[in-house]
Amino acid sequence: MVLKVFNTLTRKKEVFKPIDKGHVRMYVCGPTVYNYIHIGNARPAVVFDTVRRYFEYQGYKVNYVSNFTDVDDRLINASKERGIPVPQIAEQFIKAYKEDTEALNVKAATVHPRATETMPEIIAFIHKLVDAGYAYESKGDVYFRTRRFKEYGKLSHQSIDHLKSGARIEIGESKEDPLDFALWKAAKPGEIKWASPWGEGRPGWHIECSAMVEKYLGDTIDIHAGGTDLTFPHHENEIAQSESLHHQMMAHYWLHNGHIQINHEKMSKSIGNVILVHDLIKKYDPQVIRFFILTVQYRHPINFSDALLSDAVQAFGRLKTTHYNLSHRLDHEVSSDQLNETIVEKYRAPFTEAMNDDFNTANAIAVLFDSARDANIALQKTQTPESDLAAYLKVLTELSGVLGLKLADESDSILDSEVETLIKKREEARKNREFAVADAIRDQLKASGILLEDTPQGVRWRRGRE
RNA sequence: GGCGGCAUAGCCAAGCGGUAAGGCACGGGUCUGCAAAACCCUUAUCCCCGGUUCGAUUCCGGGUGUCGCCUCCA
Numbered sequence: 423m424v425l426k427v428f429n430t431l432t433r434k435k436e437v438f439k440p441i442d443k444g445h446v447r448m449y450v451c452g453p454t455v456y457n458y459i460h461i462g463n464a465r466p467a468v469v470f471d472t473v474r475r476y477f478e479y480q481g482y483k484v485n486y487v488s489n490f491t492d493v494d495d496r497l498i499n500a501s502k503e504r505g506i507p508v509p510q511i512a513e514q515f516i517k518a519y520k521e522d523t524e525a526l527n528v529k530a531a532t533v534h535p536r537a538t539e540t541m542p543e544i545i546a547f548i549h550k551l552v553d554a555g556y557a558y559e560s561k562g563d564v565y566f567r568t569r570r571f572k573e574y575g576k577l578s579h580q581s582i583d584h585l586k587s588g589a590r591i592e593i594g595e596s597k598e599d600p601l602d603f604a605l606w607k608a609a610k611p612g613e614i615k616w617a618s619p620w621g622e623g624r625p626g627w628h629i630e631c632s633a634m635v636e637k638y639l640g641d642t643i644d645i646h647a648g649g650t651d652l653t654f655p656h657h658e659n660e661i662a663q664s665e666s667l668h669h670q671m672m673a674h675y676w677l678h679n680g681h682i683q684i685n686h687e688k689m690s691k692s693i694g695n696v697i698l699v700h701d702l703i704k705k706y707d708p709q710v711i712r713f714f715i716l717t718v719q720y721r722h723p724i725n726f727s728d729a730l731l732s733d734a735v736q737a738f739g740r741l742k743t744t745h746y747n748l749s750h751r752l753d754h755e756v757s758s759d760q761l762n763e764t765i766v767e768k769y770r771a772p773f774t775e776a777m778n779d780d781f782n783t784a785n786a787i788a789v790l791f792d793s794a795r796d797a798n799i800a801l802q803k804t805q806t807p808e809s810d811l812a813a814y815l816k817v818l819t820e821l822s823g824v825l826g827l828k829l830a831d832e833s834d835s836i837l838d839s840e841v842e843t844l845i846k847k848r849e850e851a852r853k854n855r856e857f858a859v860a861d862a863i864r865d866q867l868k869a870s871g872i873l874l875e876d877t878p879q880g881v882r883w884r885r886g887r888e
Numbered sequence: 889g890g891c892g893g894c895a896u897a898g899c900c901a902a903g904c905g906g907u908a909a910g911g912c913a914c915g916g917g918u919c920u921g922c923a924a925a926a927c928c929c930u931u932a933u934c935c936c937c938g939g940u941u942c943g944a945u946u947c948c949g950g951g952u953g954u955c956g957c958c959u960c961c962a
Contacts, residue, residue: 433892453962462962494960578957584890585958603959627960649962650893656960680893681962683955690961717901717911722894723955730900733912737900740911743925776902784902788910795910798926802919857921864923875924882925 425480425778427645428721430653430676431577435780438675440644446477446484447639449673451631451648451656452534454491455515456500458700459522461711461726462649462682462689468712469679469720469781470647471528472826476777479824487638488531489631490516492538493624498613508614509538522699525708527826533638537630544625544633545618547663548605556666560596562608562621568601571662577676578654585654603659605629628659635664635672646673650721653678680723689726697726706731709828713738716783716825741822743884744794745829747801748815750882752808765813766820769793773821783825790825793817804878837883841872845881848874 426435440446450470453463477484491497492512501508520530537544548564551557557566568574568582575582586601595604604626609615615622635643641664648657657676664672681688684695702711714734718724769789776785797814800806822829844863851859864874868886875882 451962454960460962464962466962496960578891580891580958601959651957651961654891654957654959659959679962681956686955688956688961719902722901725900730912733900736913737911747925782902785909788902791910795927802926852921855921861922868924873924876920876922877925884925 423775423778426780427675427677428780429674430678433579436675438644440482441642441674444482446474446482446645447643448474448484448486448645448647449631449635449639449643450486450488450531450646451652452488452490453515453519454494454496455512455519456494456496457515458518458698460689460696460698461702464522464526464699464711465682465715465720465724466647466649466679467523467528468526468715468826470677472716472783472824473645473647473677473781474529475824475826476781484532485639486529486531487533487535487634489634490519490534490536491627491630492516492536493614494537494627501614512536512538518700522703525703526699526712527709527828529826535634535638537625540630540633540637541616541625543637544629545606545616547629547633547636547667548625549619550667551605551663554667556663557605558598559620560598562623563595563604564606564620565597565602566605566659566662567598568603568662569599571666573665574601574662575658577658577661580654603628603655605663628656629663631656631660632663632672635660636668641668641672642670643673645675645677647677647679650678650680677720679720680718683723683725685727686725706735707738710735710738712825713787713827716827717787719780719782719784721780738827741790741794741818741827742829744797744801745815745818745822746884747882748797748811748818749830751801751879752811752815760809760812761816762807762809762813765810766816769817769821773824777824786821786825790818790821793821831885837872841867841870841883845874845883849881852876 425438427438428435448470450466453459459467474484474486490512493508497508497511500511504511516536548557551566552559552564555567556570557564575585582601606618606620606623606629607626608621608623613624615624635646646657646660653676661672683689684693684697687693687695689695689697699711710731714731715724717734717737769792773786773789776782776789779785793814797811797818800810800814818829844867848860848863851857851863867874867883871886873884873886875884
């Protein structure tokens with residue numbers, strides 16, 4: 423069973439072969455930190471974090487680099503509007519990014535380089551391009567000579583002449599060719615700037631990724647990833663920059679995630695339907711959001727709505743409940759270290775098969791539900807051996823962990839003494855067949871979000887699903 | 889105009905040559921003091937028209953619909 427990944431470069435699923443055995447070097451384009459991230463930014467974060475976790479699960483050591491674009495036009499505009507310096511805005515939203523992605527259980531990258539902290543490498547990179555004749559200075563700007571790079575368009579599968587029609591020249595720019603793109607932009611009065619051989623200014627958008635990939639991962643890496651919209655021009659331009667200099671492939675595999683739509687419409691500022699993760703996690707369990715994102719194959723678009731998210735709450739709750747019920751049952755019996763490996767393997771195999779098929783998390787999640795159903799059947803039998811129950815618990819914990827889904831909340835295991843007393847009182851009442859008293863206590867607890875369930879192994883409680 | 893994706897039950901979503909995974913919702917049942925949780929049962933001529941094939945949801949051609957990219961939007 424081998425891992426296959428869909429490569430935008432070839433438009434085919436290809437067998438994944440790492441450059442170095444046992445190692446994966448991947449780069450994921452990160453956000454421009456001028457605002458809180460929206461769910462569209464969350465998707466690549468979640469999806470490629472899952473890719474990373476799966477590689478690690480398979481025993482690879484992953485060097486995962488993801489940048490912060492902390493200087494560009496949007497940051498400069500935000501700075502003007504708010505009257506706050508660019509670095510301060512960047513700092514604010516890098517912090518927010520970390521909080522939001524952490525809530526979604528996205529692991530921190532091995533390195534999170536920032537454009538402003540990579541300035542010497544960026545300038546050196548541009549310098550080499552100029553020396554090699556691939557770039558030229560013009561009125562303090564530096565542009566890449568797109569037509570010089572013969573393979574331009576290979577990623578987006580566009581011929582350079584077709585791209586020509588869309589190219590444009592902004593006011594104030596003086597390019598040799600409309601297709602040329604900026605590597606360095608001269609600072610306008612009052613703008614944040616860095617010194618360079620071409621005067622004071624700041625980097626263009628694409629060059630930071632080329633410089634960072636080179637700095638942290640090398641001339642050729644295994645995987646380069648990002649949102650589908652980055653295919654062109656961003657990644658195409660990165661390829662042009664890096665490959666014209668290094669004369670070797672920038673990345674062997676290019677992965678792109680599909681977009682998120684809101685009620686079947688594109689999410690955009692002009693429509694006014696941008697949903698920020700910052701706001702969404704106040705309303706929904708972040709784990710549910712992660713789960714929802716992973717229920718669809720990463721390359722396909724996902725529609726987003728409250729109704730769909732509510733369904734996801736129910737569905738994810740089912741996995742949590744099964745997980746919890748297993749833990750509860752094992753808690754009440756003598757625990758054993760032995761577990762039924764046959765059961766574990768029964769689900770591990772199809773799970774791996776699903777993930778090996780271009781990270782088909784939809785099918786992987788279906789395996790989780792299959793195991794949950796079988797676990798529930800096992801739970802209903804009073805004579806099920808602990809080795810089986812422990813195996814189901816292991817399956818759910820291990821496989822959900824690969825997807826970065828947390829099935830257990832810390833808060834689920836803490837019960838204050840007052841509630842505990844009430845539960846005991848209710849048990850007393852039930853023994854005495856005072857059901858009215860027992861039910862009243864149950865209702866009371868329900869009102870405060872504690873649901874009681876009577877099982878052959880005793881009363882079981884859990885927090886209500888939101 | 890160029891390039892591409894998608895179209896599967898009420899909803900979401902896998903499958904992609906041998907007559908359809910999984911989830912949510914609905915209905916019926918079992919279990920329970922009553923519940924809850926859970927389990928069982930029930931629900932699909934796979935957008936249309938041609939073609940290839942013993943056989944197509946799956947491959948090819950043509951439609952229709954829909955979404956996206958085409959210079960700084962994940």
